[in-house]
Amino acid sequence: MKLKHLLLTALLGTGMMLNAAAPRYIFYFIGDGMGMGHVMAAQSYNRTVLGNNDPILMMQFPVAASAHTYSASSPVTDSAAAGTALATGHKTKNGMLGMDADTIAVQSIAKDLKADGFGIGLVTSGAPDDATPGAFYAHVPNRGLWYDVCKDYITSGYEFLGGANIRGTNDGQPTEILKEFEKKGIKVATELDQLKNFKSKRVAVFKGCEISPYEIGYTIDSLENAMTLPALTEACLAHLEKVSPKKFFMMVEGGNIDHAAHANDGGAVIKEILNFNQAIKVAYDFYLAHPDETMIVITADHDTGGMAIGSKFTGYNAYLQYIDHQKMSKDAFSDWCRALLKSRRNYTWEDMKEFLTENLGFWKYVPVNEEQTSKLQNMFESTFELRNSADQKTLYNNFNAFAVEVFNVMNDVAGIGWISNNHTGNEVPVYAIGVGADKFASFNNNTDIPVKIMSIVKQ
Ligand SMILES: [Zn+2]
Known part of the structure; x- marks a missing residue:
């Protein structure tokens, strides 16, 4: 009994009993x-x-x-x-x-x-x-x-x-x-x-x-x-x-x-x-x-x-404030593109530009240069007018090709880099x-x- 008591006192003295529960x-x-x-x-x-x-x-x-x-x-x-x-x-x-x-x-x-x-x-x-x-x-x-x-x-x-x-x-x-x-x-x-x-x-x-x-x-x-x-x-x-x-x-x-x-x-x-x-x-x-x-x-x-953080496009900087102008996910945007294709509505590049300004801040808040704009326009034409662009397949979704191009631009200008659409070994x-946190x-x-x-x- 005495030993036990002594041991307990010693442990308490060293603080070893703290967090013991x-x-x-x-x-x-x-x-x-x-x-x-x-x-x-x-x-x-x-x-x-x-x-x-x-x-x-x-x-x-x-x-x-x-x-x-x-x-x-x-x-x-x-x-x-x-x-x-x-x-x-x-x-x-x-x-x-x-x-x-x-x-x-x-x-x-x-x-x-x-x-x-x-x-x-x-x-x-x-x-x-x-x-x-x-x-x-x-x-x-x-x-x-x-x-x-x-x-x-x-x-x-x-x-x-x-x-x-x-x-x-x-x-x-x-x-x-x-x-x-x-x-x-x-x-x-x-x-x-x-x-x-x-x-x-x-x-x-x-x-x-x-x-x-x-x-x-x-x-x-x-x-x-x-x-x-x-x-x-x-x-x-x-x-x-x-x-x-x-x-x-x-x-x-x-x-x-x-x-x-x-x-x-x-x-x-x-x-x-x-x-x-x-x-x-x-x-x-x-x-x-x-x-x-x-x-x-x-x-x-x-x-x-x-x-x-960082992309080939932005060098030693990133502009994460641009994502505040992104009002929809790539999934939601891709679904919207698909519905638009299905509707066969007459939708021009000018209409699309307006939509991109409203929902992603492009040109108005998010700087998209001439080269990026013409790339987007080309992809718009092959997706919505010629209808010959291929979807991007990932584990959880197939993305419309134009949506892929739009979000590539968004990542580039915000300064967000990616290795792949899959998992990595990082x-x-x-x-x-x-309790016990130090074990980790x-x-x-x-x-x-x-x-x-x-x-x-x-x-
Ligand atoms: Zn996964």
């Missing part, structure tokens, strides 16, 4: 496709355009480190292999979800925490049965097996799932699988407001936007009635505080960051990261109220596009605050991150 509230943020360049672009915009002296919230966290993202099959991972690494601590082949490279099912930390009595919530701005959230509950050899992915969610026992429409359904229309959700006691909402009145312990909210049923809407498009990631994060937090107030784990994915980066839409990426940062603020406010019991870890599954950031303060492999989270919980 395991965290009861864990927030795991994953910016899909959010490379170092993407965060730095958002921070440059925050500093030079918004005029803020303080860096964006995630950069204020006491731990700022980085991580490898390679998969078992490639130096360039996809979201399924990367999600599996971040959720389970196992490397796997691209395309595989919740299974190791030998197709043996591996368990996510969300399942381990669930078994330990934690309430579990998963939130995304993309489809909740897509790769990143799926890695926390599904075991499939191919990420496209959405119906099976959804079935694995149903048996997971998790308390909250939120995002755009699930794809285990037929074109977002309720089919068999949604009935299965309800049969197993998961009450499904189509609007955030409905959740407050639900009595069920397990709830879900699925709502796409007018541009895509599988996205909740880009921040830059400011779509009316669209769900936002911060609002979804708040709803998930409120539900977990209600049904599992003693301990819970939340994964929040900024899925739209990846979609905008695949599109090489620099303005949309920056606005999406600032929105992701607002979702982080929801967790940070919770942390301020429970600092000794909360852990927040932020990372990315991979870099998409190799975005950088390192990604890791930020942490709260080194160069991490992505598989280390869930292992470290569990070691802190089990300390």
Whole structure:
């Protein structure tokens, strides 16, 4: 007894007992496709355009480190292999979800925490049965097996799932699988407001936007009635505080960051990261109220596009203020071009110039030189008059050729550079605050991150 007492006194004296308690509230943020360049672009915009002296919230966290993202099959991972690494601590082949490279099912930390009595919530701005959230509950050899992915969610026992429409359904229309959700006691909402009145312990909210049923809407498009990631994060937090107030784990994915980066839409990426940062603020406010019991870890599954500040066109400068004149995403603009082509309306180059001035600030606020203007005009003619230009195919969309040219000009003049429309093997950031945060303060492999989270919980 005496020895124990002495030991305790000694430990308290050295401060070693501080933060010794395991965290009861864990927030795991994953910016899909959010490379170092993407965060730095958002921070440059925050500093030079918004005029803020303080860096964006995630950069204020006491731990700022980085991580490898390679998969078992490639130096360039996809979201399924990367999600599996971040959720389970196992490397796997691209395309595989919740299974190791030998197709043996591996368990996510969300399942381990669930078994330990934690309430579990998963939130995304993309489809909740897509790769990143799926890695926390599904075991499939191919990420496209959405119906099976959804079935694995149903048996997971998790308390909250939120995002755009699930794809285990037929074109977002309720089919068999949604009935299965309800049969197993998961009450499904189509609007955030409905959740407050639900009595069920397990709830879900699925709502796409007018541009895509599988996205909740880009921040830059400011779509009316669209769900936002911060609002979804708040709803998930409120539900977990209600049904599992003693301990819970939340994964929040900024899925739209990846979609905008695949599109090489620099303005949309920056606005999406600032929105992701607002979702982080929801967790940070919770942390301020429970600092000794909360852990927040932020990372990315991979870099998409190799975005950088600086372009061949702008040399030693960038003009991020121009993106404030961008009122629509490349996705929205491309859809609009397609609808225009379909309508066979007589639309002249002068009409298009007016539209570009109104929606992207071209010529009036965003300087577009003669050479760029004639390139745009040529592409306008081949797309809308000769109708012989080819679409640009990316993972989440096919872009109209004229839209591609327009956004190339936007990136060039704003000073935003891109490597490709695909993922890259670049390192990604890791930020942490709260209980055990210092464990992340080194160069991490992505598989280390869930292992470290569990070691802190089990300390
Ligand atoms: Zn991607």
